[in-house]
Amino acid sequence: MEEKKIPYKIYLDEKEIPTKWYNVRADMKNKPAPLLNPATLEPMKAEELYPVFCEELVAQELNDTDAYFDIPEEIQNFYKMYRPSPLIRAYFLEKALDTPAKIYYKFEGNNTSGSHKLNSAIAQAYYAKKQGLKGVTTETGAGQWGTALSMACSYFGLDCKVYMVKVSYEQKPFRREVMRTYGASVTPSPSTSTAVGRKILEEHPGTTGSLGCAISEAVEAATTTEGYRYVLGSVLNQVLLHQSVIGLEAKAAMDKFGIKPDVIIGCAGGGSNLGGLISPFMGEKLRGEADYRIIAVEPASCPSLTRGKFAYDFCDTGMVCPLAKMYTLGSGFIPSANHAGGLRYHGMSSTLSQLYDDGLMEATSVEQTSVFAAAEQFARVEGILPAPESSHAIRVAIDEALKCKETGEEKTILFGLTGTGYFDMVAYQKYNDGEMSDYVPTDEDLEKGFAGLPKVDK
Amino acid sequence: MEEKKIPYKIYLDEKEIPTKWYNVRADMKNKPAPLLNPATLEPMKAEELYPVFCEELVAQELNDTDAYFDIPEEIQNFYKMYRPSPLIRAYFLEKALDTPAKIYYKFEGNNTSGSHKLNSAIAQAYYAKKQGLKGVTTETGAGQWGTALSMACSYFGLDCKVYMVKVSYEQKPFRREVMRTYGASVTPSPSTSTAVGRKILEEHPGTTGSLGCAISEAVEAATTTEGYRYVLGSVLNQVLLHQSVIGLEAKAAMDKFGIKPDVIIGCAGGGSNLGGLISPFMGEKLRGEADYRIIAVEPASCPSLTRGKFAYDFCDTGMVCPLAKMYTLGSGFIPSANHAGGLRYHGMSSTLSQLYDDGLMEATSVEQTSVFAAAEQFARVEGILPAPESSHAIRVAIDEALKCKETGEEKTILFGLTGTGYFDMVAYQKYNDGEMSDYVPTDEDLEKGFAGLPKVDK
Numbered sequence: 001m002e003e004k005k006i007p008y009k010i011y012l013d014e015k016e017i018p019t020k021w022y023n024v025r026a027d028m029k030n031k032p033a034p035l036l037n038p039a040t041l042e043p044m045k046a047e048e049l050y051p052v053f054c055e056e057l058v059a060q061e062l063n064d065t066d067a068y069f070d071i072p073e074e075i076q077n078f079y080k081m082y083r084p085s086p087l088i089r090a091y092f093l094e095k096a097l098d099t100p101a102k103i104y105y106k107f108e109g110n111n112t113s114g115s116h117k118l119n120s121a122i123a124q125a126y127y128a129k130k131q132g133l134k135g136v137t138t139e140t141g142a143g144q145w146g147t148a149l150s151m152a153c154s155y156f157g158l159d160c161k162v163y164m165v166k167v168s169y170e171q172k173p174f175r176r177e178v179m180r181t182y183g184a185s186v187t188p189s190p191s192t193s194t195a196v197g198r199k200i201l202e203e204h205p206g207t208t209g210s211l212g213c214a215i216s217e218a219v220e221a222a223t224t225t226e227g228y229r230y231v232l233g234s235v236l237n238q239v240l241l242h243q244s245v246i247g248l249e250a251k252a253a254m255d256k257f258g259i260k261p262d263v264i265i266g267c268a269g270g271g272s273n274l275g276g277l278i279s280p281f282m283g284e285k286l287r288g289e290a291d292y293r294i295i296a297v298e299p300a301s302c303p304s305l306t307r308g309k310f311a312y313d314f315c316d317t318g319m320v321c322p323l324a325k326m327y328t329l330g331s332g333f334i335p336s337a338n339h340a341g342g343l344r345y346h347g348m349s350s351t352l353s354q355l356y357d358d359g360l361m362e363a364t365s366v367e368q369t370s371v372f373a374a375a376e377q378f379a380r381v382e383g384i385l386p387a388p389e390s391s392h393a394i395r396v397a398i399d400e401a402l403k404c405k406e407t408g409e410e411k412t413i414l415f416g417l418t419g420t421g422y423f424d425m426v427a428y429q430k431y432n433d434g435e436m437s438d439y440v441p442t443d444e445d446l447e448k449g450f451a452g453l454p455k456v457d458k
Numbered sequence: 459m460e461e462k463k464i465p466y467k468i469y470l471d472e473k474e475i476p477t478k479w480y481n482v483r484a485d486m487k488n489k490p491a492p493l494l495n496p497a498t499l500e501p502m503k504a505e506e507l508y509p510v511f512c513e514e515l516v517a518q519e520l521n522d523t524d525a526y527f528d529i530p531e532e533i534q535n536f537y538k539m540y541r542p543s544p545l546i547r548a549y550f551l552e553k554a555l556d557t558p559a560k561i562y563y564k565f566e567g568n569n570t571s572g573s574h575k576l577n578s579a580i581a582q583a584y585y586a587k588k589q590g591l592k593g594v595t596t597e598t599g600a601g602q603w604g605t606a607l608s609m610a611c612s613y614f615g616l617d618c619k620v621y622m623v624k625v626s627y628e629q630k631p632f633r634r635e636v637m638r639t640y641g642a643s644v645t646p647s648p649s650t651s652t653a654v655g656r657k658i659l660e661e662h663p664g665t666t667g668s669l670g671c672a673i674s675e676a677v678e679a680a681t682t683t684e685g686y687r688y689v690l691g692s693v694l695n696q697v698l699l700h701q702s703v704i705g706l707e708a709k710a711a712m713d714k715f716g717i718k719p720d721v722i723i724g725c726a727g728g729g730s731n732l733g734g735l736i737s738p739f740m741g742e743k744l745r746g747e748a749d750y751r752i753i754a755v756e757p758a759s760c761p762s763l764t765r766g767k768f769a770y771d772f773c774d775t776g777m778v779c780p781l782a783k784m785y786t787l788g789s790g791f792i793p794s795a796n797h798a799g800g801l802r803y804h805g806m807s808s809t810l811s812q813l814y815d816d817g818l819m820e821a822t823s824v825e826q827t828s829v830f831a832a833a834e835q836f837a838r839v840e841g842i843l844p845a846p847e848s849s850h851a852i853r854v855a856i857d858e859a860l861k862c863k864e865t866g867e868e869k870t871i872l873f874g875l876t877g878t879g880y881f882d883m884v885a886y887q888k889y890n891d892g893e894m895s896d897y898v899p900t901d902e903d904l905e906k907g908f909a910g911l912p913k914v915d916k
Contacts, residue, residue, distance in 0.1 A: 112842055
C-alpha cells in the first residue's frame with residue numbers, strides 16, 4: 001500500500017522553497033492579449049505603465065517569453081516566515097465521503113493575512129522599496145489582499161494606503177483593524193479623497209462601493225502622489241507569476257511521493273490563486289509532457305468565465321486603467337451580495353482567459369448555499385474553517401470525489417485551499433441561521449453589463 | 459556558525475509526534491495537594507468524581523506516580539490533523555531587537571480553534587466517547603477552549619454544550635459562530651437554564667457573568683443530565699498531562715539541533731499552556747539532570763501567583779466544585795475587564811502552584827498596554843498576530859532579550875505562543891486608538907477576595 005506512507009501533511013524542507021517563479025506565458029502558443037491604452041487602443045508600452053506600476057513589475061507584466069524569474073533573496077527570506085505551506089492529504093474528508101478518490105489540498109492560510117495573497121504582496125512591496133518609493137496604494141474587497149499588503153509594507157517600512165470597499169469596511173471592522181495593526185491607513189471607498197471617488201458619490205449618493213470603484217481611487221491616489229505607485233492583488237500577469245510559488249511547491253511535494261493529480265481545482269475571482277496553483281502543471285500540459293484536467297470554480301452570482309464574453313474591457317469602474325482582454329461581465333456589472341468578496345470581480349486574468357478560450361481548462365459555477373454546506377462539512381472533518389472563496393474549490397472537489405465513489409475510480413484530486421474564514425463569520429452565521437440565499441443573474445442582467453463593453457476590434 | 463543551520467521553522471516528522479503524555483507530578487517530591495470534598499474536607503475519592511468527570515480522566519487526575527500515559531491511537535490520529543506544531547526561530551524579532559539572544563517559540567495557533575486548547579479537548583472528548591456518553595458540558599471565557607471542544611466533539615459525534623461568559627458571548631459573536639459551525643450549542647452565562655444560573659441572576663441582576671459562574675452552570679448541567687459529563691480546559695492535572703505534548707515536541711525539536719534553552723517563558727491563566735510547555739524541562743530539573751529558568755507571566759489585573767495566597771479554594775463561584783489547593787485570589791475575586799480573557803481566572807493549577815511554592819519557577823506580572831505593544835511589535839516582524847494571552851509571554855521574552863542586549867549574553871529563550879488573535883480585534887482596536895488602560899487591583903481589592911477563602915486547615 002504505497003499511499004499508506006504518505007503523511008497527513010507534506011512539508012517541503014526550507015531549502016526546497018522555490019528560488020524562481022515560473023511564467024506560464026512562456027509556454028503558451030497563444031499568448032495573452034496585451035494591455036491596451038484606452039485612448040489610442042495601441043498596446044501599452046512599458047513607459048506608459050511606469051506612472052502606475054513599479055518598473056520591475058512592469059517588466060514582469062510584459063514579459064511573455066522568459067519561463068523563469070529569480071526570486072530576490074529578501075523575498076526568499078520573507079517566504080521563510082510562512083512557507084513552505086503544507087500540502088495536506090485529506091484523509092479525514094476521504095473517510096467522511098467514503099470515496100476511493102485521493103484528495104490533496106495546498107493550504108495557503110497559515111499566515112496572518114489568512115490567504116495566499118502574501119506571496120505577491122511581499123514581491124510587489126519589495127520592488128517598490130527597491131525603486132526608492134515612499135509607499136503604495138491599493139484596493140481591497142474581502143480584505144485579504146489589503147491585509148497581506150499591509151504586512152508586506154510593514155516589513156519593508158513602506159507606507160500603505162488601502163481603499164476598502166465601503167460595505168466591507170463597515171461589515172468587516174476586524175479586517176480593517178488587522179491592517180491598522182500593520183500600520184496601513186484604510187479609507188472606505190468611494191471616498192471624498194479622490195476626484196473619481198467624489199464623482200461616483202455625486203452620481204450614486206449612498207453607494208456602498210465596489211471593487212471597480214476602489215481600484216479607480218487607488219490608481220488616482222498613486223498617480224497623483226509623489227513617490228507612490230499602485231499595486232494589485234490579482235488579475236495581472238505579474239501576480240500569477242508570483243503566485244506560481246503555490247503550484248511549484250505543490251508539484252515538488254507531489255513529485256517527492258510520486259503522486260500525479262488527475263484533476264486540479266481552484267476557485268477563481270481575478271485568477272491569482274488558480275493561476276498560481278496550476279502554473280507548473282499547465283506548463284507540462286502546454287509542452288505536451290503530461291495531461292491534467294483543470295477546473296476553475298466561480299460563484300454563480302459572478303460567472304465571468306462561464307457566462308461572460310471574451311473581449312477587451314476596463315479593469316475598473318472609473319475607466320482609468322488600461323484595457324485588458326479577458327472573460328468579462330462588463331466593468332459596469334454589479335455583482336450581488338455574495339459573501340465570497342474575493343470572487344466578485346467582473347473580469348478574469350487575461351492569461352487564464354486565454355487558456356480557457358484555448359480549451360486547456362474547464363470552468364464551472366456553484367451557488368453559495370452549496371458552497372457553505374461544503375465549507376462546513378470540510379471544517380468539521382479537516383479541522384480548518386475555510387474562507388468562502390476557497391470553499392468554492394472544496395465544493396467541486398467534494399463533488400468530483402463523490403463521482404469517484406459512484407464509478408469506483410481512484411482519481412487523485414488536488415485543490416487549492418487559499419485561506420481561512422475567521423473574518424467571514426457573518427456569512428457563516430447567515431448560513432447557520434438558514435438565512436443565506438442564492439442568486440444567479442438573469443440573461444438580461446448580463447446584457448446590461450455587456451452593453452458597457454468598449455468597442456475594440458481586437 | 460552552528461546556528462546558521464537552524465531553519466526558521468523546525469517541524470518534527472509526523473512519526474515524531476509524541477505517543478505518550480508526560481506526567482510531571484511523577485517526578486515531584488512535593489506532590490500537588492489533593493482535591494478536597496467541600497463537605498467533608500477529605501480528599502476526593504475517584505467514585506466521588508465520577509458523576510462530574512469521565513472515569514479515565516479521573517484516573518489521570520488522581521495519578522501522581524506514573525510518569526507516562528499512552529496516547530490512544532485515535533487521539534494520535536487526530537493530532538496529525540494539526541500537529542506537529544512548528545518550533546519557530548524568531549530570527550526576524552532578534553534582528554528587530556538587535557539582541558544577541560536566540561529566541562524560539564512553540565506556535566500552537568495553526569488550527570481553527572486558534573490555540574493549544576485542542577490538545578486536551580480531543581483527549582477529553584475521546585474518553586467521553588469511549589465511556590459511551592452522549593455529550594459534555596463546559597464553560598468558555600475568551601472562547602478558545604469552547605471552540606476547541608466543539609471541534610473535538612464534532613469529530614467524535616458528541617453533543618457539546620458550552621456556557622459562554624455573557625460579556626464574551628455578546629462581544630465575540632464570531633467565536634460563538636465558529637462553535638455553532640462545529641455543531642455546539644452555546645448559552646450565555648449566567649442563564650435561566652440552571653438553578654445556579656437563576657440564583658446568580660436573582661442576586662446580581664444584569665450581571666455580565668464570569669468564568670466562575672459559567673463553570674458552576676456547566677457542572678450543574680452535566681450532573682443533572684443523563685449521559686453527560688463536565689470537561690475543563692485548564693487548571694486540572696489531566697489538562698496539564700495532555701498539554702505536555704507541547705513541551706515534548708518543543709524539546710524533541712530542540713534536541714535535534716542540540717539547542718538547550720536558558721529561559722522558558724509562558725503565559726499563565728489556569729496554567730494549561732505553561733504547564734504543558736515546561737513539563738519535560740521541569741522533569742529534567744526535578745530529576746537534577748538539567749537546570750532551566752522558568753517564568754510564568756500573568757496579567758497585573760489578575761495576579762494569582764504574584765499576589766495571591768497559596769490556600770485551598772473553590773474552583774468556581776457557585777462553590778459546587780471540589781476545593782483545590784492553589785495560588786488564588788479567592789473565588790469571589792472579580793477580575794477587571796482585561797482583554798486577555800483566557801487569563802482571568804482567580805486561581806492557578808495546583809501542580810504549578812506547588813512548583814512555584816517550591817521555588818522551581820518564577821512568576822511575573824505585566825500590564826496590558828505593554829502587552830499589546832509587544833504583540834504589535836511581534837506581529838509586524840514575525841508575521842503572526844498573537845492572542846492577547848500569548849502576548850504576555852512575548853512581552854517578557856522581549857524584555858529578557860533586551861536585557862541580553864545590554865549584557866551581551868547570548869541566552870537562548872524559549873516561549874510558548876499559544877494562539878492567534880483573530881477574534882480579539884476589538885482589543886487591538888482599543889490599543890490602536892489609544893483607548894486601552896491598565897488596571898492593577900489595590901491591596902484592599904485583594905483582601906476582599908481573600909476574605910471569601912474557605913477555612914481549611916491543610
